[in-house]
Amino acid sequence: MVMGVLKEIKADEYRVSLVPAGAEVLTSVGHTVLVESGAGEGSGFPDELYREAGAEPVSSAREIWERAEMILKVKEPVEGEWPLIRDGQIVFTYFHFAASDALTQAVMDSGCVAIAYETVQLPTGELPLLTPMSEVAGRMAVQEGAKYLEKSLGGRGILLGGVPGVPSAEVVILGGGVVGTHAAKMAAGLGAHVSILDICLPRLRYLSDVMPANVDLLYSNRHNILEHIERADLVIGAVLVPGKKAPRLIRREDLKLMKPGSVIVDVAVDQGGCVETSRPTTHENPIYDVDGVIHYGVANMPGAVPRTSTLALTNATFSYALTLADKGWRSACLEDGALALGVNIVAGAITHPGVAEAFGLECRLVREFLAAQGPQGPVSRV
Secondary structure: OEEEEOOOOOOOOOOOOOOHHHHHHHHHOOOEEEEEOOOOHHHOOOHHHHHHOOOEEEOOHHHHHHHOOEEEOOOOOOHHHHHHOOOOOEEEEOOOHHHOHHHHHHHHHHOOEEEEHHHOOOOOOOOOOOHHHHHHHHHHHHHHHHHHOOHHHOOOOOOOOOEOOEOOOEEEEEOOOHHHHHHHHHHHHOOOEEEEEEOOHHHHHHHHHHOOOOEEEEEOOHHHHHHHHHHOOEEEEOOOOOOOOOOOOEOHHHHHHOOOOOEEEEHHHHHOOOEOOOOOEOOOOOEEEEOOEEEEOEOOHHHHOHHHHHHHHHHHHHHHHHHHHHHHHHHHHHHOHHHHOOEEEEOOEEOOHHHHHHHOOOOOOHHHHHHHHOOOOOOOOO
8 A cells, every 4th residue: 555644734733643663664564655755853753764664755745645545644634735635545644523614524525534543442432542642632731731820921820739838729620531630640740739520430430549639539510610610720621522522611601700810721622622712722822811811722732742742643553554554444444343433534424423413414334334335345425
């Protein structure tokens, strides 16, 4: 299979979807790997390393889109890339379709096979290709929140961990999944008082066993959310419903309850955000103020630490990319139900229930395509 690795062009995105070691494995088993010049430089992997690994450097992104049977990316294609996506081409990346009607329609119109990292899901419920970036984002959420609590940056002037004789900051985390857990570890380790709210009682019981004494676990409901954001210095939105828009847990009118200069870091912003006033921002302009509350809405937080993030991401994605290259997407998905759940759009049809629900559109489950067409058969446009 001819595989293409593109240089990410989303603002402040320095990750790359394949490291030279991965290219070496792919080429050694007969696949062709095209790598856009400069694709790995932001993560510390110069073109020469890809060349030594057997990959073919390509100066033009357009050429890669034209030649590659499968495109490997980190972030969703941006508007300028939409016309380049080909009918039948596999695009394997983070998509987060539910947050963008325009992206969803463009990918449907392209006729490609869109396989989203974020909805590949194991029988245990684990999201193996989202987990490493959720770990990074959870830890970064505390770093960024602590920074913007500084007075010179508009915050309340609060040190997250306090000092002897002065109380530590109050950190409220909405969601006890991977993002919330890693955020809690970081905040608690710095000495803050942390409250995690979640609707899953078994998860709360588990967290109560592993979290330190300065972390409280609470059932998430409207009453508890309002009570805790009122005294919070830092609120971290860590809610995820795979494939769907994030539920709105904090409304615009709720901000009046919060302290002036408090900070919201909405990690769920790439799924629409769990705060009504959240909107995507960039690393260059990461924050804005609404009613005296600082909002941080960077949608590609791990892009700021690309060396760590690229290695963590490709450790998780490579085996799936290799399987897709070796077997093709149909056979790979027939054999691996977790990977099949990652298929969001095929030949103009939405195949993930969460994405279909977000836009009120019909959903055709991917198994219907596989059952009707077989592992090697054609896929008809809808």
